[in-house]
Amino acid sequence: MWEEYGEDVQFFIVYIREAHAIDSRSPMGGDGMPIVEDPISLIERKGVAQVCMTKLDLEPIPALVDDMEDTANTAYHAWPDRLYLVGKDGRIAYHGGRGPFEFLPDELEDAIKAALAD
Amino acid sequence: MKIRNTASKTLVMGTLAILAQACATTEPTNETVSDAGSATVEASMPIATDESIDTQWEYLRDRYDGDGDGSISADEYDREGRTIDGWDEDGDGVLTEVDFERGSGSGARRGRRGGMRDPLARRMMSRYFQNDEDNTVVKRTEVEQAIGAYDKNFDDVLVATEFRERASELKVVTPGDDSPMVKRFMGDMDPWDTIAAGVDSDESGELSRADLLAFYSKMAGDAGDWKLEGPPSGGQRQAREPAQKNGPAVGTMAPDFELEAPDGDQSVRLSSFQGNKPVALIFGSYT
Numbered sequence: 001m002w003e004e005y006g007e008d009v010q011f012f013i014v015y016i017r018e019a020h021a022i023d024s025r026s027p028m029g030g031d032g033m034p035i036v037e038d039p040i041s042l043i044e045r046k047g048v049a050q051v052c053m054t055k056l057d058l059e060p061i062p063a064l065v066d067d068m069e070d071t072a073n074t075a076y077h078a079w080p081d082r083l084y085l086v087g088k089d090g091r092i093a094y095h096g097g098r099g100p101f102e103f104l105p106d107e108l109e110d111a112i113k114a115a116l117a118d
Numbered sequence: 119m120k121i122r123n124t125a126s127k128t129l130v131m132g133t134l135a136i137l138a139q140a141c142a143t144t145e146p147t148n149e150t151v152s153d154a155g156s157a158t159v160e161a162s163m164p165i166a167t168d169e170s171i172d173t174q175w176e177y178l179r180d181r182y183d184g185d186g187d188g189s190i191s192a193d194e195y196d197r198e199g200r201t202i203d204g205w206d207e208d209g210d211g212v213l214t215e216v217d218f219e220r221g222s223g224s225g226a227r228r229g230r231r232g233g234m235r236d237p238l239a240r241r242m243m244s245r246y247f248q249n250d251e252d253n254t255v256v257k258r259t260e261v262e263q264a265i266g267a268y269d270k271n272f273d274d275v276l277v278a279t280e281f282r283e284r285a286s287e288l289k290v291v292t293p294g295d296d297s298p299m300v301k302r303f304m305g306d307m308d309p310w311d312t313i314a315a316g317v318d319s320d321e322s323g324e325l326s327r328a329d330l331l332a333f334y335s336k337m338a339g340d341a342g343d344w345k346l347e348g349p350p351s352g353g354q355r356q357a358r359e360p361a362q363k364n365g366p367a368v369g370t371m372a373p374d375f376e377l378e379a380p381d382g383d384q385s386v387r388l389s390s391f392q393g394n395k396p397v398a399l400i401f402g403s404y405t
Contacts, residue, residue, distance in 0.1 A: 001398075010397045015380065020405035022174045023204060029166075030173040034404050037164035040198050042378075047163035049380040052404035061400075064377035064386055075373035077365035078401030084365075086372040086399065090392035095368050099402070108398060115396045 001105060002061050005112050009085075013063040015049035016073040019080035042068050085111045164197075165404070175218035178205075182213075189214045256344040261334045265327055276325040278310045372397075 002011045020028035021038035029035035034055070039045035042065070049065045052058070066072045073079050081099030085108060086092060094111030096104060166177040182190045190213040195202045207217040268276055268284045317333040318325055337344040366373055376387040391397045 005398075008395060010391050010395050011400065012386070012397065013400045013402065014377070016401050016403055018403045018405050022177075023200060027174070028405055029177075032172070035166035035171065035174055035177040036404055037197070038200075039164055040200065044164055046378070046380045048165045048404060051163065051165050051167055053380060055404075062386075063380050065380050066377060072373075072375045072377060073401070075366070075375065076399070076401060078399075079403075081400075081402035082365065083401070084372070084399040086388065086391070086397040088391075088393060088396050090371055090389060092366050092368050092370055092372050093396065095365060098364070112396065112398065 001109055001112070005109075005116070006061075008116055009112055011061050013053070013058060013061050014066060014072055014078065015045070015052065015063055016066045016078055016080075017070055018048070083108045085115060087115055173218065175213075175215050178213065179215075256334075258331070258334065258338065258342050261330065262327075265330055274327045276330075277323065278314075281310050 005011075018024065018036050018038055021036050022029045023037050034052075036048055039048050045068065046065050049063060053061075053063050064072075076082065076084060077098075081103050083094070083096035083103065083105065084092060085094035093115050094108055096102065096107060164181075168180075171177050171180065178190060178195075179188070182194045182196070184194050190202060192202055192211065195213070202213050205213050205217055265274075265276065266272075268281050270280045270284055314323070314325065317329050320329075334344065372388060374387065374389045376385050378385045388397065
């Protein structure tokens with residue numbers, strides 16, 4: 001999607017609080033899954049985000065790292081994952097459901113198409 | 119007697135359940151890891167980047183067991199405001215490999231220590247069977263049916279090619295399925311290899327009905343069912359929360375933020391794109 005619309009739409013991956021850090025309430029990791037501790041500083045969070053971008057081959061897409069106060073996560077109720085489209089007018093054009101079950105890239109794509117058609 | 123070779127949801131589900139469980143029970147390698155020499159930025163980050171590290175314990179040991187005595191004391195676990203208590207399963211005040219062992223203790227504990235065991239199964243179920251009313255319990259009959267679903271030549275033995283062909287037809291997880299959800303939970307693991315590693319006890323390269331049922335029986339409770347604690351399905355699933363509790367609604371001004379990129383100090387303000395182009399925000403984390 002980024003390849004198709006990247007020129008007309010600014011994509012950002014916003015790296016927020018880990019969903020399943022091994023020291024979290026729902027730990028996961030090992031046996032092929034990423035093993036991550038919950039970062040305790042912005043430097044750590046950036047470092048983990050960078051590893052994440054590399055390992056998931058997301059590097060071409062610009063990324064931003066949420067601050068340690070979880071400002072963006074809180075404002076957008078984003079955790080654990082969620083999609084938004086902000087229109088050219090600065091208003092929310094698409095508001096995706098809470099991931100992972102309602103993380104629906106197709107909906108985002110439809111919203112992008114609609115936004116670009118305007 | 120031949121098992122009917124129909125591809126119903128439950129057939130696939132049973133196999134997926136086996137698959138998911140097999141992933142979680144694959145024995146970790148016992149390779150010793152030494153990355154003392156690599157003082158990269160990544161090495162100092164709280165994330166396992168060395169691919170030979172395969173368990174949470176290996177990761178923690180390599181990172182925190184400074185004196186190499188095979189245990190991590192509260193002092194060694196030097197993370198501001200964090201303690202080792204959550205991992206200290208035996209309550210002896212230090213972390214050792216024992217605290218991360220699986221296969222003993224309560225089911226809840228196994229799930230937690232196994233890390234991905236139940237969650238993986240659950241997520242995979244939800245991916246394929248979100249609306250299946252019966253997605254929380256795997257029954258023996260379903261497992262038997264599932265075996266039949268993959269056993270293309272009805273010889274009661276599954277081999278890799280059979281499994282892969284059938285899995286592809288059934289659109290379950292197949293090699294090359296790179297959907298984000300599968301990628302996230304399977305990594306680079308090959309489904310057949312992970313099943314074989316967990317189930318094929320005699321390492322024959324074939325899975326017999328007996329292999330699979332023996333494996334299943336280990337998971338099953340007294341009633342003979344394997345409970346998955348599946349995701350809320352159908353009517354149980356919660357409706358979306360009201361918009362204001364659920365992030366900014368469509369049509370409202372997007373909350374502004376200014377954040378930095380992972381690899382630099384340059385920050386980006388969301389509102390700087392206003393009047394210029396739409397912005398797609400993809401929120402998420404590594405796990």
